[in-house]
Each structure stands twice: as C-alpha cells, then as structure tokens.
Amino acid sequence: MSVRFGILGAGRIGKVHARAVAATTGAALVAVSDPMEAAAKEVARDYGCAIRSIDEIAAAGDIDAVVICTPTDTHADLIEKFVRAGKHVFCEKPVDLDVARVKAALATVKAEGGTLMVGFNRRFDPDFMALKSAIDAGRVGEVEMITITSRDPGAPPADYIKVSGGIFRDMTIHDFDVARWLLGEEVETVYAAASVLTDPKIGELGDYDSATVVLRTASGKQCTISNSRRASYGYDQRIEVLGSKGLVSARNTHEANIELADGAGFSRPPLLNFFMTRYTAAYANEIAAFCKAVADCAPTPTTGEDGLKALELAEAALTSARTGAVVKVG
Amino acid sequence: MSVRFGILGAGRIGKVHARAVAATTGAALVAVSDPMEAAAKEVARDYGCAIRSIDEIAAAGDIDAVVICTPTDTHADLIEKFVRAGKHVFCEKPVDLDVARVKAALATVKAEGGTLMVGFNRRFDPDFMALKSAIDAGRVGEVEMITITSRDPGAPPADYIKVSGGIFRDMTIHDFDVARWLLGEEVETVYAAASVLTDPKIGELGDYDSATVVLRTASGKQCTISNSRRASYGYDQRIEVLGSKGLVSARNTHEANIELADGAGFSRPPLLNFFMTRYTAAYANEIAAFCKAVADCAPTPTTGEDGLKALELAEAALTSARTGAVVKVG
Amino acid sequence: MSVRFGILGAGRIGKVHARAVAATTGAALVAVSDPMEAAAKEVARDYGCAIRSIDEIAAAGDIDAVVICTPTDTHADLIEKFVRAGKHVFCEKPVDLDVARVKAALATVKAEGGTLMVGFNRRFDPDFMALKSAIDAGRVGEVEMITITSRDPGAPPADYIKVSGGIFRDMTIHDFDVARWLLGEEVETVYAAASVLTDPKIGELGDYDSATVVLRTASGKQCTISNSRRASYGYDQRIEVLGSKGLVSARNTHEANIELADGAGFSRPPLLNFFMTRYTAAYANEIAAFCKAVADCAPTPTTGEDGLKALELAEAALTSARTGAVVKVG
Amino acid sequence: MSVRFGILGAGRIGKVHARAVAATTGAALVAVSDPMEAAAKEVARDYGCAIRSIDEIAAAGDIDAVVICTPTDTHADLIEKFVRAGKHVFCEKPVDLDVARVKAALATVKAEGGTLMVGFNRRFDPDFMALKSAIDAGRVGEVEMITITSRDPGAPPADYIKVSGGIFRDMTIHDFDVARWLLGEEVETVYAAASVLTDPKIGELGDYDSATVVLRTASGKQCTISNSRRASYGYDQRIEVLGSKGLVSARNTHEANIELADGAGFSRPPLLNFFMTRYTAAYANEIAAFCKAVADCAPTPTTGEDGLKALELAEAALTSARTGAVVKVG
CATH class of the missing domain: 3.30.360.10 (Dihydrodipicolinate Reductase; domain 2)
Structure with missing residues (x-):
C-alpha cells in the first residue's frame, strides 16, 4: 500500500518534493498546502492532488506523511504539530536556526514517538x-x-x-x-x-x-x-x-x-x-528512502539528531x- | 491540449515508451495493446491506461497517435494500418528488414499524408x-x-x-x-x-x-x-x-x-x-519531440526516409x- | 665499452639523434658529417665531436655505428655503403620510397651480415x-x-x-x-x-x-x-x-x-x-635500444624488414x- | 661564457644537481666534493669533473658558483663560507632548522653582497x-x-x-x-x-x-x-x-x-x-634559472628570505x- 503524502509549501523546493513524491513507486500525493493560492494550484494541477489548509492536512485520515517545505522559521512548529497529529514528517533542513528550539522540537518528536527525517539531500x-x-x-x-x-x-x-x-x-x-x-x-x-x-x-x-x-x-x-x-x-x-x-x-x-x-x-x-x-x-532518492522507511516502520536514514549535530x-x-x-x- | 497515445506492444521497449509518454507534458497515455495479457496489464496498472486491441486503438476517437513497439516483422503493416486510420505514428527502428517493403510503407505514408517518425533515439x-x-x-x-x-x-x-x-x-x-x-x-x-x-x-x-x-x-x-x-x-x-x-x-x-x-x-x-x-x-526526449511535432503540425525530427536511408x-x-x-x- | 657513433646529416632530425647519442650511457658521439658546414659545426660544437666527410666516417677505425639522417633518396646507398664498411646502421625511415630499391638494400645488408635498424620512433x-x-x-x-x-x-x-x-x-x-x-x-x-x-x-x-x-x-x-x-x-x-x-x-x-x-x-x-x-x-629511447643491441650483438628491435613491410x-x-x-x- | 660550478655533496640530491648542471647550456661542472670518496668518484666519472675538497673549491679561481647538497646542519656554515669566498650560492632547502641561525646566515649574505638561492624546486x-x-x-x-x-x-x-x-x-x-x-x-x-x-x-x-x-x-x-x-x-x-x-x-x-x-x-x-x-x-629548470641569474647579475628567483619565511x-x-x-x- 502506498504512503499518502501532504506537501506543506508549494514554493521552489516544495515543487521539487511534489514531483519526487508523484514519481515514487509506493508514494501518493494527496494534498498540497500553501498560503499563495497560485503556487498551490500549480502543484495541484500538475500532480492531480487536492488543495487543503495546514489544519485540514493535519486532521486528514487519508494522509500518512508530510513534507515540510515552508519557510525555516515555521519548521519547528510544524514538526511538532504533525508528529502530534500522528503523521510521519520529512522536513527540509534546517529544523531551526536556534539550537535550543531544535532540541525542544526533537524532544517533542521523541515524546510522541514520531518519525522525523531531515532533508540532507547530498x-x-x-x-x-x-x-x-x-x-x-x-x-x-x-x-x-x-x-x-x-x-x-x-x-x-x-x-x-x-x-x-x-x-x-x-x-x-x-x-x-x-x-x-x-x-x-x-x-x-x-x-x-x-x-x-x-x-x-x-x-x-x-x-x-x-x-x-x-x-x-x-x-x-x-x-x-x-x-x-x-x-x-x-x-x-x-x-x-x-x-x-x-x-x-x-x-x-x-x-x-x-x-x-x-x-x-x-x-x-x-x-x-x-x-x-x-x-x-538526490531529491528523488531521499523521498523514496523516507517512503521506504515509513512503509517498513524502520528508522529514517537521516534524523532530527543529524540536523541538530x-x-x-x-x-x-x-x-x-x-x-x-x-x-x-x- | 494533450496528444493522446496508444502504445502497441508492452514488451521491454514498449514499457520504456509508455513511461516516456506518461512523463511527457503535453502527452497522455490512453491505451496499451499486447497479445501477452500480463504485459499489457502491467503497463495499464503502472500508468493508469486502458487495455485495447490493435483494432480498437485504430478505431478509437480518443487516440491521436501510436507508438509501435511490436516485433519488427509487424512494423510495416502497422504503420500502413495506422496512417490509414489517421493516427500519427512513431515506430521503433527498423521499419522493415527489407528495403522494398520499407519503400512500399513509406509510399503509403506519403499517399495518406501521414506522419511517421522512426525511433533513432541517439x-x-x-x-x-x-x-x-x-x-x-x-x-x-x-x-x-x-x-x-x-x-x-x-x-x-x-x-x-x-x-x-x-x-x-x-x-x-x-x-x-x-x-x-x-x-x-x-x-x-x-x-x-x-x-x-x-x-x-x-x-x-x-x-x-x-x-x-x-x-x-x-x-x-x-x-x-x-x-x-x-x-x-x-x-x-x-x-x-x-x-x-x-x-x-x-x-x-x-x-x-x-x-x-x-x-x-x-x-x-x-x-x-x-x-x-x-x-x-534520449528515449524521453524523442517521445517529447514527436509529441511536439504532432502538436505543432510540424515535420518530425526523424522520418521514414531516415529509416530507409x-x-x-x-x-x-x-x-x-x-x-x-x-x-x-x- | 661505449659504442662510437658517426652522425650522417646534421639537419633537424640529425640534431635530435646527436643529442640522443650524446645523452646515452654507453654511446659516444665521435663525428658528424654534413655538406652544410654551418649545420655540422653546430653539432660539433654542441657535443664536442669531430667533423668528417662521409668517406672518412666509413673508413674510420674509431667509429662503430652510424645514424643516417640525410635526405631520403640517399638512405639506401648509405645503408649499403656503411654495412659494407662494417658499421652498424641506424637509418631514419624510410629506407627508400621504392619497394624494389628497399629490397635490394636489405639484400645487401643480409649478404654483408650487417645490422640495420629503421627509425620507427613510436x-x-x-x-x-x-x-x-x-x-x-x-x-x-x-x-x-x-x-x-x-x-x-x-x-x-x-x-x-x-x-x-x-x-x-x-x-x-x-x-x-x-x-x-x-x-x-x-x-x-x-x-x-x-x-x-x-x-x-x-x-x-x-x-x-x-x-x-x-x-x-x-x-x-x-x-x-x-x-x-x-x-x-x-x-x-x-x-x-x-x-x-x-x-x-x-x-x-x-x-x-x-x-x-x-x-x-x-x-x-x-x-x-x-x-x-x-x-x-621516444627518440632518446630508440637510440639507446639500438646502442644496447649493438653492444649485446643482439637483433635490433626494428629492422629493415619492418621498413619494407x-x-x-x-x-x-x-x-x-x-x-x-x-x-x-x- | 659559462658559469663554472662546484657541487658540495655527491649524495642523492647532489647527483640530481650535478646532472642538471652538466645538462644546462651556460653551465660547466668543474668540481665535486664529498667526504665519501666513492660518491665523489661516481659524479666525477659521470660528468668528467674534478674531485676537490671544500676548501679547494672555496679557493678555486675557476669556480664561480656552488650548489650546496650536504647535510642540513652544514648548510648555514657553508653558505657563509662561500659567500665570503665570493662564490654565488645555490643551497638546498632548508638553510637551517633554527630560525635564528637562518637569520644570521642571511645577514652574512647581505653583508657580503652575496647571492643566495634556496632550492624550492616546485x-x-x-x-x-x-x-x-x-x-x-x-x-x-x-x-x-x-x-x-x-x-x-x-x-x-x-x-x-x-x-x-x-x-x-x-x-x-x-x-x-x-x-x-x-x-x-x-x-x-x-x-x-x-x-x-x-x-x-x-x-x-x-x-x-x-x-x-x-x-x-x-x-x-x-x-x-x-x-x-x-x-x-x-x-x-x-x-x-x-x-x-x-x-x-x-x-x-x-x-x-x-x-x-x-x-x-x-x-x-x-x-x-x-x-x-x-x-x-623542476630540478633542471631551477639550476638553469640560478645560472641565468648569475650570468645576468640579476636577482635569483628564490632567495634566502624565501627560505626564512x-x-x-x-x-x-x-x-x-x-x-x-x-x-x-x-
């Protein structure tokens, strides 16, 4: 069965990940979210997915995982929100520019038993x-x-x-x-x-x-x-x-x-x-690797800890x- | 508007072209045909297209172009059949192993005012x-x-x-x-x-x-x-x-x-x-080039004449x- | 003991060979010959050797081997002259532009039991x-x-x-x-x-x-x-x-x-x-190889036969x- | 006119410099010095130069320049001795392992108006x-x-x-x-x-x-x-x-x-x-460059100052x- 994705953020890097999700066997792109309507519409049209709000994606029963491609200063909050909502999280680097905030977010991930992979594409x-x-x-x-x-x-x-x-x-x-x-x-x-x-x-x-x-x-x-x-x-x-x-x-x-x-x-x-x-x-491979880890209930190849270090x-x-x-x- | 494709033959090279059509902006994969049911089903499942017979594809109103990926000895007949049916034809090389048969097929293409691109991928x-x-x-x-x-x-x-x-x-x-x-x-x-x-x-x-x-x-x-x-x-x-x-x-x-x-x-x-x-x-690019030529009503970059020469x-x-x-x- | 050389011809390629002989351990440059006095003098000065006529070199008791760097149309004659004079011969390619003349020269070399290496430097x-x-x-x-x-x-x-x-x-x-x-x-x-x-x-x-x-x-x-x-x-x-x-x-x-x-x-x-x-x-190595063959009374690595073929x-x-x-x- | 050289030290690097001097147009190898008689003899034989003591070379009227290839701990002393003797000095790196000793030697070179090139071959x-x-x-x-x-x-x-x-x-x-x-x-x-x-x-x-x-x-x-x-x-x-x-x-x-x-x-x-x-x-080129500087009464391309820095x-x-x-x- 496929891992069902929501993409948060439809900017430059969001589009890269949307394409990667769409092209990955075992992944399905269900929804995209972006305050810029035009950007969200472009992704929705190109990959045939729904446009939803952040909250709708967090609440959605048909979404297993999210890819966070929003501005850096929202990453930590979104990571916490989505692991609490029971979604597997792939987040573009960095988790945050502040070490203390990163540590707090990782603590939440750990407390919730969540999955967090940080996008070190190389x-x-x-x-x-x-x-x-x-x-x-x-x-x-x-x-x-x-x-x-x-x-x-x-x-x-x-x-x-x-x-x-x-x-x-x-x-x-x-x-x-x-x-x-x-x-x-x-x-x-x-x-x-x-x-x-x-x-x-x-x-x-x-x-x-x-x-x-x-x-x-x-x-x-x-x-x-x-x-x-x-x-x-x-x-x-x-x-x-x-x-x-x-x-x-x-x-x-x-x-x-x-x-x-x-x-x-x-x-x-x-x-x-x-x-x-x-x-x-590399971008295609990292989404495929995340997807495989989620499907196999295995650890992700890069983690929040890697982001912190x-x-x-x-x-x-x-x-x-x-x-x-x-x-x-x- | 997209060029709507039928793929004839779902073997090794047929799958390559099916993937190329599916990934090409401006192309839509509508149907696949193959006497080997399993092969056709695989393509139909992977790219969400219909399975049809050769004749159904020739007669279909929702198909503009075909990619011929069947065994070599069927190429010339299929080229003639499909240009007569008003479809744009992309045919894997060679048109035929016999020069006279190639010439006859090209004559038919010409008489029908058809489009024939030969797959010289390099x-x-x-x-x-x-x-x-x-x-x-x-x-x-x-x-x-x-x-x-x-x-x-x-x-x-x-x-x-x-x-x-x-x-x-x-x-x-x-x-x-x-x-x-x-x-x-x-x-x-x-x-x-x-x-x-x-x-x-x-x-x-x-x-x-x-x-x-x-x-x-x-x-x-x-x-x-x-x-x-x-x-x-x-x-x-x-x-x-x-x-x-x-x-x-x-x-x-x-x-x-x-x-x-x-x-x-x-x-x-x-x-x-x-x-x-x-x-x-190269395989992706040649399908895109064919598609563009069809959409633009322009000559294809390679032709039946190139196959003959x-x-x-x-x-x-x-x-x-x-x-x-x-x-x-x- | 060193192999003692005469260089016939002090043009562009003659100078290359003169330098190679001068630099080769086991070789000594004794004399140079060239109808162009200035060219001969330049070699004589640069490498401290004598200037002699062709005939003097052929007759010299202190010369074991010659390197023929004269114009092509003189090669065959000089090969014959010097193998008859008992000198080991290294000749720039070609032996002659005429196959029959080459064969005649090789026959002479054979009859005299002479040494002929042809300069295939590559x-x-x-x-x-x-x-x-x-x-x-x-x-x-x-x-x-x-x-x-x-x-x-x-x-x-x-x-x-x-x-x-x-x-x-x-x-x-x-x-x-x-x-x-x-x-x-x-x-x-x-x-x-x-x-x-x-x-x-x-x-x-x-x-x-x-x-x-x-x-x-x-x-x-x-x-x-x-x-x-x-x-x-x-x-x-x-x-x-x-x-x-x-x-x-x-x-x-x-x-x-x-x-x-x-x-x-x-x-x-x-x-x-x-x-x-x-x-x-390559020029240095071929002279060294010729020198070694002469010193060892061994066959040369390239022969008149190679020139003919x-x-x-x-x-x-x-x-x-x-x-x-x-x-x-x- | 040629620059006439003495080589001090006939070890591994001394031989490299001896060969370089012998092959350099505008340089002549006059004498070699080494306490190891066999090493000195080898250089003398290979390049046809005399064997002399350090003192004889310092005093020689037929020597313009020396190449110092002796052990490191003798470099500074020899530099001083030979600039005082009016010879141009090429010294293998380093001048000395001690910065103060290097400075003292350079002061002597300066006081004597001498030439010192340090062997930075690269x-x-x-x-x-x-x-x-x-x-x-x-x-x-x-x-x-x-x-x-x-x-x-x-x-x-x-x-x-x-x-x-x-x-x-x-x-x-x-x-x-x-x-x-x-x-x-x-x-x-x-x-x-x-x-x-x-x-x-x-x-x-x-x-x-x-x-x-x-x-x-x-x-x-x-x-x-x-x-x-x-x-x-x-x-x-x-x-x-x-x-x-x-x-x-x-x-x-x-x-x-x-x-x-x-x-x-x-x-x-x-x-x-x-x-x-x-x-x-590089070794051949640096000797040629030293030789040219000496002949032209020009600064050497590398100096004692470079050695110090x-x-x-x-x-x-x-x-x-x-x-x-x-x-x-x-």
Whole structure:
C-alpha cells in the first residue's frame, strides 16, 4: 500500500518534493498546502492532488506523511504539530536556526514517538552514495582525511542572506552533515577561517562569503571544507576521502559530457549551475528512502539528531570565524 | 491540449515508451495493446491506461497517435494500418528488414499524408545533442572526419540474432543514422570489414560480431564506425568529429562519477551497461519531440526516409562485408 | 665499452639523434658529417665531436655505428655503403620510397651480415610502450580491433610534399608500423579512403591530406588509421586496442597538465604541437635500444624488414585510394 | 661564457644537481666534493669533473658558483663560507632548522653582497609554472582560496625523521613556499591540525604524519595544505587556485598516460612515486634559472628570505599543532 503524502509549501523546493513524491513507486500525493493560492494550484494541477489548509492536512485520515517545505522559521512548529497529529514528517533542513528550539522540537518528536527525517539531500546523490559504498566496502581502508569542496555559482539575494542564519547555518550545514556521514566519528574541534572576498555587501549583512573549515575528531581524523559563494564555472560539489589504503573522490557534473578541442585548447562545458539540477536524483532518492522507511516502520536514514549535530557544528564554526580561535564541540 | 497515445506492444521497449509518454507534458497515455495479457496489464496498472486491441486503438476517437513497439516483422503493416486510420505514428527502428517493403510503407505514408517518425533515439541523447549543437554553431568549422565507436557489452541471444537481420541492420543501423545526421551530406561509398572474433556461434548463424565500416561522401568526407558485440567494460558509445577548425567528442557515461586511487592505480567504474539505462534521457526526449511535432503540425525530427536511408547503408555494408569490395550507394 | 657513433646529416632530425647519442650511457658521439658546414659545426660544437666527410666516417677505425639522417633518396646507398664498411646502421625511415630499391638494400645488408635498424620512433614512446606492455601482459586478452588516430597540426611545405612520396609513405608509414607491431599478425587487405579536405594545393601536388585506412588480417583482426594533415588542437597521437578482455588506450600529451575553469567551461592547454617535442623520449629511447643491441650483438628491435613491410602497406593504401578498391597485400 | 660550478655533496640530491648542471647550456661542472670518496668518484666519472675538497673549491679561481647538497646542519656554515669566498650560492632547502641561525646566515649574505638561492624546486615545475602563468595573466582574476594537496607515497626512515625537524620543516616547507608564491601577500595566521594516523612510530619520535594547515592573509585570502606521509597511489602533488574569475588546477603526473578498461572499470597507472622522478624537469629548470641569474647579475628567483619565511610558517604550524591554537606570524 502506498504512503499518502501532504506537501506543506508549494514554493521552489516544495515543487521539487511534489514531483519526487508523484514519481515514487509506493508514494501518493494527496494534498498540497500553501498560503499563495497560485503556487498551490500549480502543484495541484500538475500532480492531480487536492488543495487543503495546514489544519485540514493535519486532521486528514487519508494522509500518512508530510513534507515540510515552508519557510525555516515555521519548521519547528510544524514538526511538532504533525508528529502530534500522528503523521510521519520529512522536513527540509534546517529544523531551526536556534539550537535550543531544535532540541525542544526533537524532544517533542521523541515524546510522541514520531518519525522525523531531515532533508540532507547530498547523502542521496548517486555519486556520493557510490563514494560512501566504496568506503564502506573497505576500498580505501580506514578514513583519515576528507576534503569537501562546496561552492555556489553565486550568492543568494540580500533578503535571503538576512534570514539565512549566515553561510555556516545555510550552506556549510550540508557539508557538516556530509562530513559526519563520512568521518564515522563525531567532531571534537572546529576551526573556521572566513572572509568577505566576493562582495562587500555580504559583509555589511554580517555574513561571510568565503570560508575554510577544519574539523578534527578525537582520533585525529581531519576534514576540510572549502566554501565560496562564487564559482564562475558552476556549482562546485566535490568530495575526496583519503584512507589508509587509498583515495576515493566524487567528481563534478558538467552540463554535457562533451569535449571541444581547437587552437585554444581542450574545453568541456561548465558544471551544472543550479542545486536543483545538480541534485535532481538526490531529491528523488531521499523521498523514496523516507517512503521506504515509513512503509517498513524502520528508522529514517537521516534524523532530527543529524540536523541538530550539523547545526551545532555551524554554531561552532561561526564562533571560530568571529573569534579567530579554535572551538571545542560537544 | 494533450496528444493522446496508444502504445502497441508492452514488451521491454514498449514499457520504456509508455513511461516516456506518461512523463511527457503535453502527452497522455490512453491505451496499451499486447497479445501477452500480463504485459499489457502491467503497463495499464503502472500508468493508469486502458487495455485495447490493435483494432480498437485504430478505431478509437480518443487516440491521436501510436507508438509501435511490436516485433519488427509487424512494423510495416502497422504503420500502413495506422496512417490509414489517421493516427500519427512513431515506430521503433527498423521499419522493415527489407528495403522494398520499407519503400512500399513509406509510399503509403506519403499517399495518406501521414506522419511517421522512426525511433533513432541517439539523436536525442543530451550529450550527442550538445555535440551536434557545437557543430551547428560552427565550433569545429566544416565537418571532415567522423569516428563512431559503438560496442555492445555482449551479444544478444541466438534466437534474437536469427531474426535481427544481422549486425548491420540491427546494431550499426543506429550508427548509420548518426553518421548521416552529422555528415550533413549523403554517403556515396561503403566499405565494411567484418569478422567473427567474439563467438563462433554468431558466425554459424551467418552473422558477424566485429565490424569496421568506412563511409565516404561525394565531397570526400569520411566516417568510420567501429562495432563489436563484446565490450567487457560496458556499453561503449562515443562520437568524435574532426572539422576544419577543431575536434568535438562525446564521451562515455560511467556507472558513477567517482574515482578510486590505490597502489594498483586510479580507477573509475565501468560504463553504464545497458542501452535503456544509457539512453534513458534520449528515449524521453524523442517521445517529447514527436509529441511536439504532432502538436505543432510540424515535420518530425526523424522520418521514414531516415529509416530507409540507414537501411540502405546497412545493405551496402553487408554486401561489402560479404564480397570484400567497396559498394556504391544511391 | 661505449659504442662510437658517426652522425650522417646534421639537419633537424640529425640534431635530435646527436643529442640522443650524446645523452646515452654507453654511446659516444665521435663525428658528424654534413655538406652544410654551418649545420655540422653546430653539432660539433654542441657535443664536442669531430667533423668528417662521409668517406672518412666509413673508413674510420674509431667509429662503430652510424645514424643516417640525410635526405631520403640517399638512405639506401648509405645503408649499403656503411654495412659494407662494417658499421652498424641506424637509418631514419624510410629506407627508400621504392619497394624494389628497399629490397635490394636489405639484400645487401643480409649478404654483408650487417645490422640495420629503421627509425620507427613510436615503438619507443613511453606511453605506447606501456600500452604494448599491457597487451603483452594479457591485460586485454586477444587483440581484436585497433584504432590509431594520427594527425599533424599542419601540412608540411609544398616542396617537402613533392619529394615525400605522399601521405601514406611519409606520414601513415609510422601508423602502419605501429599497426603491425600491435596486431601481432600480418595484414591481408588494405582499404584507404583519401581526400583533399584541408588545402586544395595538396591535391594539385597529387597528394591527399585526409585519409582513413582499414587493415584486415587473415584471422579477421581490424585496424583503422585516421590521418589528417590538419589538427588545430595540436599533434594528435592516440592508440586504442580492443581485446577479448578489455580496452587499452594511449592518450595525448598536452602542453601542460593544468585545467582552467571559468564561465566558458573547463579548459586544458592544446597538445604538444611538434613531433620532436612530443616524441623527445621516444627518440632518446630508440637510440639507446639500438646502442644496447649493438653492444649485446643482439637483433635490433626494428629492422629493415619492418621498413619494407610498412612501405608495402603504404603502396597498397595508395593504390586503394586511387582506385577506390580494396587491395590485397603480400 | 659559462658559469663554472662546484657541487658540495655527491649524495642523492647532489647527483640530481650535478646532472642538471652538466645538462644546462651556460653551465660547466668543474668540481665535486664529498667526504665519501666513492660518491665523489661516481659524479666525477659521470660528468668528467674534478674531485676537490671544500676548501679547494672555496679557493678555486675557476669556480664561480656552488650548489650546496650536504647535510642540513652544514648548510648555514657553508653558505657563509662561500659567500665570503665570493662564490654565488645555490643551497638546498632548508638553510637551517633554527630560525635564528637562518637569520644570521642571511645577514652574512647581505653583508657580503652575496647571492643566495634556496632550492624550492616546485616553483620550477612546468605544470606549476603554467598554473602561475595563468594566474599572472589574470585568467582567474584576484586569488582568493588555494588548496595544496601534498602527500608522500611513504614515510622516510626513522633515522631521517629524527633529524628532519619534523613534518612541517621537512615536508610542508615546500608547500609553505608554494603558498607564499601564489598568494601574493604574506600570511597573518596559521592553524594546523596534525595527527599520527599512519604509523605510531612517527608519533613516538615526536612527529606527525597527517596534517591540515590553514593560512590566512590580512586581506582574508585562505590557503589550505593537506599533507600525509602515506599515499598508496603515489606522490600526490596538486594545486588548486580559486580566483574571482575562475579556478586553475595543476594535476598529478601518472607513470604513463594510458587507460585500461575491463569489467572492473577504467584504470590508469599510479602516480610517479618518487620526488626526483616527479620533479626531474623542476630540478633542471631551477639550476638553469640560478645560472641565468648569475650570468645576468640579476636577482635569483628564490632567495634566502624565501627560505626564512617558509621556515617561520613551519614554526608557527608546529606551535599550532602542539597547542591546538591559532598562531599569528610576523
């Protein structure tokens, strides 16, 4: 039997998840909710589902699970509302920008015995999954040093930056989750060198646009994250893992797999430029994984706890960047 | 308004096209037909369409177009039946293994003023399209020499080989179409060196498993096709085009975009191994292109004529391989 | 003890060999000869050797071996003169443009019990050697299909083309030798499609600038050679060998191993543009191999017979190109 | 006129420099000195130079310049001795392991008006030079973030580690120099996370084998260095520079430029495994550059000051690794 879904929020990311639900075997898209009527109607028309209010979806007997794609400041409230209503919850990252609020929400989830999966889509990217499989299969031996290169083609608008929580909570948070996923042990210290190099306006908003973060675990494993809000050549998303027996790397995805050679040299197209295009398969895979976990009554592959841990690393990085000192976590 | 489809044949390739129709904006899958009840039921269930007989589909007022995915020896008859019934026809390659029968069918299509698109999916592969765009944009200047490498991971079963029409009509036919598409002028002479190198049973069936074909146009452009029924490293599908100003190449697609390095060297996964996986996007794109042509009352991007020309090159290659001589075409 | 060398001819290729001899452990450059005094002086000065006449070198007691780098039409005479003088002979390709003259010269070498190595430098390129080693180690199983891509950055001057013997004897001859080296059995039929596509003046001289050659052995192995006198992206020198168990390829060498990424895409520098730069190591290795064979009284790795066989393939290709028919060899 | 050289020290690196001097146009190798008679004799024989004592070379009227390839603890003394003797000095890195001693030596060089070039060979690697040229040509705009990956195939012997000054002074020192060369401004803070992950014996000697170093300049540029004493796949030497307009990378050098494809995937040979093989051209180029500077009475491309600055960064990194804190420099 299918898992029956409601989608909360029909914006850009809501549409991505609506399509994923519609395309997933074992999932059915029953309803969508959005205060912007036009957005809700578009999803309803494209996928043949009903338009309902948040409360109607919470009360609905024909809905098993919800995907929360609303603005960040509503996430924690909605998580609590829907686990109390007995729905399985998939929530886009982050749970909240405030660690205390996240902890309170997770406590509610736990008290209600609810399901909460946080949308760390990169764990579901086919190339990153292949890299993880190689590690798990022992192909590189014991993990020692990780390098994550994660650069956006361009900065988001100022209005978004203001409410984003800053580069570490908004952008690096994905890399923190990937780091935890691959390191296999928790981080002990965080160092972040952060600067404003691409656009002074970002600095005026109190944020950074260029950051190098080093995570160190108790056993001495090291992970470097290299972030920039500007990469003229596209959305740069790479991972390298050095282990005792070898190195495994996941490489970038270009717009097309062609090469042109002439007097100027050999050239390949830029990288896919947009996170939704780059991670199309990842978004589909994470909904499928959530759906399978719900259907099997099994734990979800990512949890609220993962959301909390990544946020704590973001807090530590921010403190380090501001103070210039190394910060202990946990 | 949507183009309403019937799918004829619910086998392996029929399912691919059913999924493509279902996923295409502007297309609706209305009915499927297959003498194997189980196959038809599977498609009907997966995509929520009706099961009907061939005749019912031909007579249906709610169907605008059909996709012919039945065995090769039925293609020509069905094309004629359905253009007479006023339906737009998309037919999997080949129209027929016999040139005269193809010509007769095309004559019927013409007489009826019908639409016939032949399924040369490779023209719709995103990488090959990017290569073609680069050529059309003048990036390599005038096309001079083309190299097409096209190798299957393994040979099909003997039962299939028997009815396939042989390697040139079954496998190289795609490469002949790609060659014509890229050369921009018709082929004048064909030379084919063909051998049985991978499995003597293929020779016992009167077929070849390894072939090198050279096409030459009137102006002296040269195209080489390299085929094998065995490629241990996956489904090898590459194109290289040398022009007066440069070279453009479309490269292979690997199972994942990762690289592993250890004492044995640097390794990447094998190529995608199966034509349906390799050409997933191409199959979707060709149905979308057909649909758009029908909706716009515009010519289809590939035609019955393309099917005929490719088949004539296959005939010429077979003659060349058997006689050891160069063969003129046209 | 060192092998003591005389260099005959101090032109472009003579200098390459002079440097190779000077740098080879176990070789000593004793004398150089060239009717152009300035050229001879330059070599004499750079490597501290004497200037002598051809006859003096032939008569010299302190010279064991000669490297013939004079114009092609003198090669056969000099080979005969120097084997008669008891010198070991390394001769740049070709022995002669005329098959009968080559055979006569080889007969003399045989009658005198002389040593003749013909300069097929590509067999000594480190990457091609690594490819050959992989084949010999059984890494690709039985060799089935070979693709040699061999394109010059630009055509030689008209004056050179006139005396070159044409593209097959001048340029493809190297590819014929590589083909024989890798196929492991002799060629039975040759087909060549040749055109004038890059410059009509080449056609006016009776030559071709673009050629596709297919070689076929008795057992059905196939080798394709793709030649052009124009490659805007540099000196294109690649080999691919498909075997029963896999594929091995030798790739091109770029000017530098860097990559630049920006909004226009990812680009690498053009290929090394000049055969002497591309094959620097190969020229050094072939002289070292000759020297070692002489010192060990062992057969040379390439012989006059190899020169003859490659020339016969060139003749067959020319006949095929001119007649449009497939040509049998041997 | 040639620059006439004496080589001090005929060990492994002394031989590399002897060969470089012998092969450099405009350089002449006059004498070698080494307390190990056999080593000196080998160089004398291979390059036809004299064997002399250190004092004889210092006093020699036929020697203009020396290359110091003796053990590290003799470098500073020899630098002082030879600039006082009026010789131009090329000294292998480091000048000394002690910052004060380096400063004293540089003061002597300055007082004597002498020439001192320190052997930071990587600046002379053709690929790194091409990367630097691309930066200097403005191809990536303003430099923002640098990633240097520098990993040895395996750790040196314990006896060497004991006198090496530790990973930062021995191995990272090259990366510090490359960082300074590319950053274009001095480093302000250093953070180093260092661990013992590959071999506990290295820890017992008080050293580290795995380190991540982050350098930050006053304007906020960031440089990450990733070091390991173990890389199963060969000598890993890569640089990536992100600028305001793009990214430029220098890639690794493999044993051969071939690729093998079979059922296990696509594989290339490991990296060149040994620093002398990897940097053969760099060693030759740096001697040629020294020679040219001497002949032109021009400043050398690297100086004693560069040696000092790199050592200061090494000291700072060591302090950071030991204390876990970020360290200010300068």
